[in-house]
Amino acid sequence: MAVTAVPGMVGGRQPLPWMRKLEDERWLAFTLLLPTAILLGLFIAYPFVEGIFLALSDARVGDPGHFVGLKNFAKLWDDSIFWTSVWNTFWYTAVTTVFKLALGLWLAMLLNRHFRGKAIVRAFILLPFIIPTVLSTFAWKWMFDPTFSVINWTLFNLGFIKARINWLGDPSLAMTSIIVVNIWRGVPFFAISLLAGLQTISPELNEAAAIDGARPWARFWLITWPLLLPVTMVVMLFSVIQTFADFQLVYVMTGGGPANATHLFATYAYQIGIGTGLLSQGAAVSLAMFPFLFLIVVIQLLYIRRVEVR
Amino acid sequence: MAEVTLTKLNKYFDTTHVVKDVDLQIRDKEFMVFVGPSGCGKTTTLRMIAGLEAVSSGDIRIENTVVNQVPPMDRDIAMVFQNYALYPHMSVASNMAFGLKMRKFPRDQIQDRIKRAAAILGIENLLGRKPRQLSGGQRQRVALGRAIVRDPKVFLFDEPLSNLDAKLRVQMRVELKKLHERLAVTSIYVTHDQVEAMTLGDRVVVMRDGVVQQVGEPLELYNRPANRFVAGFIGSPAMNFADVTISDQGGKVVAEATGLKIVLPGELAARARTHMNGAGTRATLGIRPEDIHVAGAADSPDHCLEAEVEVVEQLGSEILLDTRVGQALVVASIDPNVRVRTHDKLKLALNPERLHLFDPETEKAF
Numbered sequence: 001m002a003v004t005a006v007p008g009m010v011g012g013r014q015p016l017p018w019m020r021k022l023e024d025e026r027w028l029a030f031t032l033l034l035p036t037a038i039l040l041g042l043f044i045a046y047p048f049v050e051g052i053f054l055a056l057s058d059a060r061v062g063d064p065g066h067f068v069g070l071k072n073f074a075k076l077w078d079d080s081i082f083w084t085s086v087w088n089t090f091w092y093t094a095v096t097t098v099f100k101l102a103l104g105l106w107l108a109m110l111l112n113r114h115f116r117g118k119a120i121v122r123a124f125i126l127l128p129f130i131i132p133t134v135l136s137t138f139a140w141k142w143m144f145d146p147t148f149s150v151i152n153w154t155l156f157n158l159g160f161i162k163a164r165i166n167w168l169g170d171p172s173l174a175m176t177s178i179i180v181v182n183i184w185r186g187v188p189f190f191a192i193s194l195l196a197g198l199q200t201i202s203p204e205l206n207e208a209a210a211i212d213g214a215r216p217w218a219r220f221w222l223i224t225w226p227l228l229l230p231v232t233m234v235v236m237l238f239s240v241i242q243t244f245a246d247f248q249l250v251y252v253m254t255g256g257g258p259a260n261a262t263h264l265f266a267t268y269a270y271q272i273g274i275g276t277g278l279l280s281q282g283a284a285v286s287l288a289m290f291p292f293l294f295l296i297v298v299i300q301l302l303y304i305r306r307v308e309v310r
Numbered sequence: 311m312a313e314v315t316l317t318k319l320n321k322y323f324d325t326t327h328v329v330k331d332v333d334l335q336i337r338d339k340e341f342m343v344f345v346g347p348s349g350c351g352k353t354t355t356l357r358m359i360a361g362l363e364a365v366s367s368g369d370i371r372i373e374n375t376v377v378n379q380v381p382p383m384d385r386d387i388a389m390v391f392q393n394y395a396l397y398p399h400m401s402v403a404s405n406m407a408f409g410l411k412m413r414k415f416p417r418d419q420i421q422d423r424i425k426r427a428a429a430i431l432g433i434e435n436l437l438g439r440k441p442r443q444l445s446g447g448q449r450q451r452v453a454l455g456r457a458i459v460r461d462p463k464v465f466l467f468d469e470p471l472s473n474l475d476a477k478l479r480v481q482m483r484v485e486l487k488k489l490h491e492r493l494a495v496t497s498i499y500v501t502h503d504q505v506e507a508m509t510l511g512d513r514v515v516v517m518r519d520g521v522v523q524q525v526g527e528p529l530e531l532y533n534r535p536a537n538r539f540v541a542g543f544i545g546s547p548a549m550n551f552a553d554v555t556i557s558d559q560g561g562k563v564v565a566e567a568t569g570l571k572i573v574l575p576g577e578l579a580a581r582a583r584t585h586m587n588g589a590g591t592r593a594t595l596g597i598r599p600e601d602i603h604v605a606g607a608a609d610s611p612d613h614c615l616e617a618e619v620e621v622v623e624q625l626g627s628e629i630l631l632d633t634r635v636g637q638a639l640v641v642a643s644i645d646p647n648v649r650v651r652t653h654d655k656l657k658l659a660l661n662p663e664r665l666h667l668f669d670p671e672t673e674k675a676f
Contacts, residue, residue, distance in 0.1 A: 204395035207362050212409035212460070213383040222408075226399045 054283035061277035072284035082285065085256075085263035088175065089289075092264060093243045096182045100239060101232070103183065104190020109224075111191065112198045122195070129188035137252040140181045144168050144253070171261035174254050178262055182249055186242075190235055197231030198224070233304045237297065244293055265289040312373050312463035312496045313338050314359060319368035321354050321520075328354050330520040332368070336498060341490050343511035344500045346543070351520035352500045353468055359498060360389050360466050372463060383412075388457035389466040393473065394449045396441040402452050403437040409460045420459075427458040430489070447478045454486075458493070467499040471506065483509055504544050508532070516540045538673040541596050541666055547630060549598045552638040553670065555590040556582050565595050565667070569636020573612035575662040581676045582667055593676070596666035599630065602642035602658050604650075609659035615640070619654045633658065 021027045055072055059065030076082045111122055128136060143150050144167035155161045167177045201224060209219045247266035250256060256263040256271055263271070265285060273282015314336040321329035329351040336342045344352035357363040359370055361382035369376050377385050388409070396405050403424055410420045428434045431451045441449055450470060457465055470486075471479045487510055490497055501507055507514045508528040516523040516531065516539070524536040535541035541549045554565040556574070563579035563586075565572045572595070574582055585591060605614045617633035617640060624646065631642045631650060635658075642658055650656065667676040 202393065202395065204391045204393055205397060207360075207382075208389065208391060208395040208456075209397075209408070209412075210362070211360060211382045211387065211389050212456075213412035214408075215383070218412065223397060 051283050051287060054280055055287045057280045059280045061279060065280060068280075072281050073288070075281065076284055076288060081260045081263060081268065082288075084260060085265055085268040085285075086288075088262060089244060089264045090292075092175070092179060092182070092246070093240055095179050096186060096243055097236060097239055099179075099183045100186040100190045101236065103187045104235075105194050105228075105232075107187065107191035108194035108198055111195050122192070125191055126188045128185050129192075133185060133248045134252055136185065137181060137249050140177075140184075141168070141253055144177050168254050169258055171258055174258060174262050178250055178253055181253065182243065182246065185249070186239060189239065193235045194228065194231060197228050197235075200231075201227050230304060230307045233300060233307060237300045237304070240296055240300070241293065244296070245289065313371070314464060314496060314498065315369075315371040315374075316355070316359075317369040317371070319355065319358065319370065320366045321351070321358060321363065322366045328520050329358070329366075332520075332522055334515060334522065334525065336496060339494045339496055341497045341499065341510060341512045343507040343514045344498065344517060345502065345504055345507035345511075345514055346517035346523075348502055349519075350517040352502075352515075352517050355517075356466055356468055356498060356500045359464075360387060361385050386463045387466055388460045388462040388464075389468065390453045390457050390470045392469045394441070394453040394470075396449055396452055396456070398441050400440075401437065402433065402439050402441070402444070402455075405441070405452055406456045406459050409456065423459040423461070424455075427455045430458065430492070431455050446474050447482065450474060450482060454489070458489075463496065465495055465497040467497065469501055470499075472501070472503070479506075486510060505546065508544065514544075516543060534675070535666065536675055538594060538596070538668040538675075541668070541675070545598055545600075547599050547641050547643065549596045549666070550602075550638075550640045551668075552595045552635075552640070554593055554595045556586060556593050556667070557590055558583070558586065565593065567595075567636055567638065570615050570638065572615075572660065572662075572665070574665065574667075578662075578665055578667060578676070585667075585669070585676050592670050594668040594670050594673075596668060597640075597660050598664065599641045599643040600628075601661040601664035602640070602644070603661075604644055604648055605657035605659035613660045613662045614657050615660070617642075617656060617658045619650055619652055619656065622650055622652060 022031060056067055056069060057065040058068045058071070107125065111118065111125065115121075142148060146152070146164050146166045146169060149164070149167065151167070152161065152164050155165070165173065168174045205223055205227070206219055209223050214222060245266055246264060247270065250262055250264055250267045251270070254262045256267045260268075265288065269282045269285035269289075271282075272278050272285060314334075316332050316334040316336075319329060319332040319334075320327070328349075332351075332355060334342075344355060346352050354363060358365050359372075361377070361380065365378045370378055372385060372387075397408065400408065406424045406427060407420050410423065415423075424437070425434075428437060431454055433448065433451050433455060436444060436448060436452070441452065444452065450473075453470065467486075471482050474482060483506060490510075499506075499510060501510075508531075511528055513525060513527055514531055515525050518539050524531055524540045526534075531540055531544045535544060538551065542551070552567055552570060554567045554570065554572075556563060556565050558564075563574040563582050565574055565582075582591075582593070585593070615635045617631075617635045619631055619633050620639075621630075621632035623630040623632070626646060628643045629646050629648065629650065631644055633640050633642060640658070644650075668674065669676065
């Protein structure tokens with residue numbers, strides 16, 4: 001007796017008509033994507049669009065406001081503090097990224113060697129990254145405190161300084177101090193990610209290059225660096241996005257001061273939007289971040305793609 | 311003239327002693343193969359010659375210069391790695407040019423050498439490709455090309471064929487042999503495959519646990535293994551071993567075990583006699599499967615055994631018989647036209663001239 005399979009018969013039951021629809025891949029894909037689409041829509045797309053509307057209105061706390069067009073942006077154009085925070089954000093992002101990359105790569109190369117206690121050291125390296133930023137930043141704030149600063153104490157006792165340095169009170173020093181803390185916090189992420197990248201590079205390649213006559217520097221620039229580049233770019237991408245939109249560090253350390261000298265996009269948006277209640281202007285500041293960030297991300301993604309197809 | 315000489319060479323990793331007192335002279339233009347099971351120290355020895363591992367004690371000389379402290383790049387060697395170690399971000403041509411660029415060769419000379427090496431290896435059409443666009447065999451050729459263009463004093467090979475499939479491996483083996491004949495450069499080749507060792511080597515070094523077991527020409531190792539390990543390692547299928555007692559029975563030296571009684575022939579008997587102490591001296595008798603055949607009328611009963619067939623493996627060119635002789639398992643390689651079936655009882659004859667005897671304690675050959 002021939003046994004023929006009955007299409008659609010599973011376990012002897014006839015599937016419901018709407019189940020039959022799922023046999024079509026387009027419907028199936030739609031159904032499977034739906035939960036994600038709803039979540040993304042609700043928590044990312046909706047607030048984003050709402051933010052745009054807010055930035056185009058004159059809403060403030062307790063007042064829904066009306067549509068005012070680009071008035072908020074025009075105001076920002078003439079706002080010198082806004083331009084300071086734009087400059088600060090770029091400076092902050094650029095300087096910290098360069099240092100985080102250099103130090104992170106250096107650490108990663110050290111950790112990629114064999115030595116006793118390698119596992120423990122690798123775990124410890126991650127500490128600045130694991131500790132909640134607000135907590136570690138408070139610790140740093142104490143270290144930079146003009147009176148209690150352990151840094152001042154050390155410099156003083158070593159005879160390098162005669163008077164206290166007001167790390168966070170001096171506009172130019174404040175920015176540098178914040179940059180130092182960001183670097184301290186960000187290096188572990190670079191180090192561990194780049195270490196993971198280094199471990200995918202076969203040590204045989206370096207050995208082959210050594211036999212081929214390449215000195216250590218040549219081996220780094222001609223073998224390790226180009227092979228690590230895709231990982232480096234991804235790590236930089238993440239770091240740049242995070243640093244560009246950084247908030248907690250500045251908020252805790254200086255709150256944007258002294259005299260608005262250390263404001264970044266995020267802290268300035270917070271100060272205007274929440275601090276002074278001008279919701280629409282705050283939204284405009286944070287929205288102003290968007291085109292810059294978008295451009296940076298697009299450039300980096302294009303570059304990553306080029307590096308990867310090589 | 312590039313001789314490589316190892317003198318009392320030792321290597322420790324922490325407290326593990328992986329290469330023990332290796333003394334070896336590799337002659338100019340010789341193809342020397344290091345063979346042994348994994349972990350025997352052959353690769354470590356090669357890496358020490360390359361300068362990729364530090365020497366714990368002893369000396370390595372290339373052309374009479376001690377190179378222990380000389381960095382790899384200044385030893386004038388080229389190495390082919392097991393995983394090829396091609397630079398993945400460079401084209402085939404750049405891979406081959408790398409070593410010459412590092413040594414600041416003029417551009418036209420680099421192009422010239424690449425062209426010549428590519429022609430030898432038949433990879434002219436691959437020069438613009440990236441390593442990942444190549445098959446395993448092609449990558450292997452590029453790795454060889456990268457070594458050839460350098461025109462070094464010594465070639466080092468670290469299991470270069472082990473990642474290729476069986477057919478390609480045989481093909482590359484032949485090409486390597488031709489290449490060596492053509493270039494005539496001192497070569498040191500590491501493998502765990504005894505067939506590669508036998509076919510490629512002018513001489514072969516068998517290593518175990520960091521100790522050199524025997525150095526010799528392939529046939530020498532096959533015909534006169536120095537100890538039981540070499541006897542079992544060289545040759546495929548592996549040599550049969552049986553624990554026997556040897557004794558003098560009315561002027562004849564006889565090796566005995568349950569179900570087995572062999573009269574030893576003249577020369578071997580003489581050697582066995584010098585080892586005998588008293589009536590029953592224990593020994594290990596060895597015979598290769600290819601030195602066993604199904605007994606015929608011409609075979610003296612002195613060298614025959616009664617065997618029961620357990621497994622028949624028909625290979626076309628030969629039949630491998632797994633048989634039981636008394637307590638011992640004996641593998642025989644017999645004529646493919648003989649009709650045998652499992653559980654058949656038959657008489658096997660040993661070639662008495664091809665018997666081997668080993669001391670059961672020291673494992674050394676009598």
